[in-house]
Amino acid sequence: MDFGEEPDGGSDRQKRKTRYHRHTPRQIQQLESMFKECPHPDEKQRMQLSREVGLDPRQIKFWFQNRRTQMKAQHERADNCFLRAENDKIRCENIAMREALKNVMCPNCGAPPISEDSYFDEQKLRMENARLKEELDRVSGLTSKYLGRPITQLPSIQPLSISSLDLSVGGLGSPSVGPSLDLDLLTGGSSNMPFSFPTAISDMExxxxxxxxxxxxxxxxxxxxxxxxxxxxxxxxxxxxxxxxxxxxxxxxxxxxxxxxxxxxxxxxxxxxxxxxxxxxxxxxxxxxxxxxxxxxxxxxxxxxxxxxxxxxxxxxxxxxxxxxxxxxxxxxxxxxxxxxxxxxxxxxxxxxxxxxxxxxxxxxxxxxxxxxxxxxxxxxxxxxxxxxxxxxxxxxxxxxxxxxxxxxxxxxxxxxxxxxxxxxxxxxxxxxxxxxxMTVANSPRDIGGVTPEGKRSMMKLSQKMVNNFCASLSASQMHRWTALSGASDEGVRVTVHRSSEPGQPSGVVLSAATSIWLPVSCERVFNFLKDERSQWDVLSSGNSVQEVTSIATGSHPGNCISLLRGLNASQNSMLILQESCADASGSLVIYSPIEFNYIDIVMSGQDPMNIPLQPSSGFTILPDGRVGGPAGGPSTSSNPMGSSYGSLLTVAFQILVSSLPSAKLNVESVSTVNNLISTTVQQIKAALNCPSG
Known part of the structure; x- marks a missing residue:
């Protein structure tokens, strides 16, 4: 900004000289001295000061504005350092109260005492901590007008930790599962974040x-x-x-x-x-x-x-x-x-x-x-x-x-x-x-069953919910730990447990089990087999054929579709199977979940399917192994987008609703059942594809 420009102009040399003018130490000393006495000088004071220090009144005005802004920022930093220290102090006191609460024992019976003492009443501690937080936020807000919001925030009050599901090792033993199995109950759900995030970023950052x-x-x-x-x-x-x-x-x-x-x-x-x-x-x-x-x-x-x-x-x-x-x-x-x-x-x-x-x-x-x-x-x-x-x-x-x-x-x-x-x-x-x-109203030539446009959209939304549930269940994050079953099988079955609480899903304890194997077969061949030959790998179908009741296309690839399947088995007459299969150049999926007959009418009528309870989904993921030019390889084409890989990486995953009671204990029989289910499925897939069983 040019502080010294004259109204009637001047030579370019004079303008450049004025533009790059720097205040002398004497001028700064006089300005600072005046600032201590009067941070907001009026026009008369600025005129007098300009004559004393040899500066334009506009320069005087802008210098005082900048100096006030600097002082305000310094005060804000000092105030926020104080607030940060108060924040840390309250946090430490809160932690100390929690630790003291954990360690208090009754001298007579050895159990935690039942007392109305406010110091040891956890609910009152929470209320007091919340009140202190509100007070700190109020004071912080008053001193943070320049920054817009406080830099620091108190951490939110953490809920009581949920105890893990105990693995019962009594009763029927199993050589595949030992008492050292660590099955922690996770909070579950894709919306849960494993870390604490700030509510906002400061204006300085x-x-x-x-x-x-x-x-x-x-x-x-x-x-x-x-x-x-x-x-x-x-x-x-x-x-x-x-x-x-x-x-x-x-x-x-x-x-x-x-x-x-x-x-x-x-x-x-x-x-x-x-x-x-x-x-x-x-x-x-x-x-x-x-x-x-x-x-x-x-x-x-x-x-x-x-x-x-x-x-x-x-x-x-x-x-x-x-x-x-x-x-x-x-x-x-x-x-x-x-x-x-x-x-x-x-x-x-x-x-x-x-x-x-x-x-x-x-x-x-x-x-x-x-x-x-x-x-x-x-x-x-x-x-x-x-x-x-x-x-x-x-x-x-x-x-x-x-x-x-x-x-x-x-x-x-x-x-x-x-x-x-x-x-x-x-x-x-x-x-x-x-x-x-x-969004397309017209049906595809590949569609089966004459589904209305409304029913088509409802069926797609329900299947999308199933796919999201399946993909989230296979995460290997810090908050979704998997435990390998010692001595389970050569396939290396891994299990984890979480509580299902998502809308439209049965609430309770869900056991997830999965294994990943390599097959010397192209991804396309594995995908087509799992999609079309269910009777050869589905243990629950007992070798009976499966009828495709309804099918809608979801893409140009012939394998991209959503289907309703009915097993020709007397024990499964009350259930249908919702299945979605999809393939692209990066891999493919075959995912399915049982659904009761009485919910199909709701789906086909076009009603919102989000509240329809779906059982936990199971299925397969197929990925190229990353190696090029092997015996299973071949050029990648639109009909065979995964053909260039040496072989395929197959993950078999099952989810079972162990109990609808959140407090239920996981028993060895449930783990053994899902372990045998995966092992048998893998053996049948290998046998059907003529792969070595070792």
Whole structure:
């Protein structure tokens, strides 16, 4: 800003000289002295001071404004340091009260005493702690007008810990399960976050995050619009980042000092998807839609804070988000990221979504480790006529594998295919096709049963709920621990337990069991067998054939459909089986769940199916093994999108509602039953596909 510009102008030399004028120490000393006496001088005082120090009255005015702002910021920092200390003090007192409450014992009977003493009354402690929190927030709000909100917040009162389900080892013993089995009861549900997040980000941090997001956006656009030598095409058609070219184009301090155990995964892919650009942008900016589109890749997600609302909620939007990524197998650890998502409309019909990891360890318990982070990633979305969009997707991560990647999935993960751009885009293409089928009124030639458009939508929504439940059940996160059954079988069956409380699902205790195996058979062959030959692998069908009552197509691939199946078995006459199968270039799924006859009329009439109780879903995931050119390989085509893989990785997963009572205890018989069910299913699949049983 030019403080010294004259109304009638002047020479360019004089303007430049005035523009770069710096106050002398004597001038600053006189200004500071006046500021101590009068921080808000009037016009007469500013005129007198300007004559004394030799400065323009406007310069005097702006200097005092800046000085008052600096003083206010200093006071705010001091006040917030005091509030932080008070916050920590109350937190420590709260913890001490909880610990004291746990250790208090009655001197007569040895049990916790029943007392009305307010100090040991947990409910009163909670109320008192809540009152103190409200008082602190009120005082903090009064002293934080400049920052907009308090920097620190008291942690929320934690609920009482829920005791784990006990594994009863009495009665009928089983050699496959020992008393050391650790089956912790988890809180369950994809909405539960394993970490505590801040309610908001301070105004002082927002400019820093905005600068990070802008830099990430610029880098993403350059990455997405570049080809060789920055991107190198592999023999399997994937585009992989050249680290030497990247370090040369984007020099950063840490690039030359990557630790030897840090692995860089960076891939790029482009494809057409059947959805308009604005709808895709809205999906990226809505965490609930985000996980709805990618349940097989995202196990948890949440918008922590909205740092900026863009035009119409899109261009210029900046979100702070959390996500947990998974491969649908209990043996592949999840990846967790806290990141900024920035949306910008580059030009008419062209959008960009940029993601970059952010470290929040200073404010909250959770932070993305610096060695496990998402570097500038995201996608360009180009609007194309006829409802299509061209997507260019870039995934760029630095990963430190603290836990060894399971041998079965090592090639898939290390190659970058497990979490790469190709998997995201293939899943997006299939999901967009599914949503297009949901909105289409006309039936597909592949549809069976003459379902009305309303019944079709209701059936798709019910199946989507089933798919989401199945994908969430296979997460291998910190909050979803799996326990290997010692001596169970050669297949390495793993189990976990959680409480089901989702709407439209039977409430109670659910036992999940899964195993992952390698088959020297193409993914397409395994998928077709599991989809069409149910009588050969379904233990419960006892070898009886299955009739397809209704079927609706959900995509261009012939295997993408939702079906209602009826087992020709006298014991199953009151039940139908809801099944969804889907395949794309990244893998395939076959998921099913029993449903009672009396609920089918509700679905077919087009009513909202979200309150229809579905039994816990079971099924299969099929992934390429990541190896190329083996005996099972072949060129990848539209009818055989997974044909280039050496073999396939099959995960067999079952869920059983053990009890509808939340306080029920898990017994050995339930674990033994599901273990035998998985082992028998795997044996039958191997026998039918002529695979070695060892």
């Amino acid at each position: 927002k400019p820093i995050m905005a600068e990070m997001a802008t830099a990430a956006m610029d880098e993403l656009v350059r990455l997405a619009q570049s080809d060789e030598p920055l991107w190198v095409k592999q023999s399997d058609g994937r585009e992989v980042l050249s680290l030497d070219a990247y370090d040369s184009l984007f020099p950063k301090p840490g690039n030359q000092f990557r630790a030897p155990d840090i692995r860089v995964e960076a891939t790029k892919d482009s494809a057409l998807v059947f959805m308009n650009a604005v709808s895709l942008v809205d999906m990226f900016l809505d965490s609930s839609k985000w996980i709805e589109f990618f349940p097989s890749i995202i196990s948890k997600t949440r918008t922590i804070d909205i740092l900026a609302n863009g035009m119409a909620g899109r261009s210029g939007s900046l979100l702070l988000m959390y996500e947990e990524l998974h491969v649908l197998s209990p043996v592949v650890p999840t990846r967790e990221f806290c990141f900024l998502r920035y949306c910008r409309q580059i030009e008419q019909g062209l959008w960009a979504i940029a993601d970059v990891s952010v470290d929040l360890s200073r404010e909250i318990q959770f932070s993305t480790p610096p060695s496990t982070r998402r570097l500038p990633s995201g996608c360009l979305i180009q609007e194309i006529p006829n409802g299509y969009s061209k997507i260019t997707w870039v995934e760029h991560m630095e990963i430190e594998d603290k836990a060894l990647v399971h041998l079965l999935y090592r090639e898939l993960v290390i190659s970058g295919a497990a979490f790469g751009a190709q998997r995201w885009l293939a899943t997006l293409q299939r999901t967009c096709e599914r949503f297009a089928c949901l």
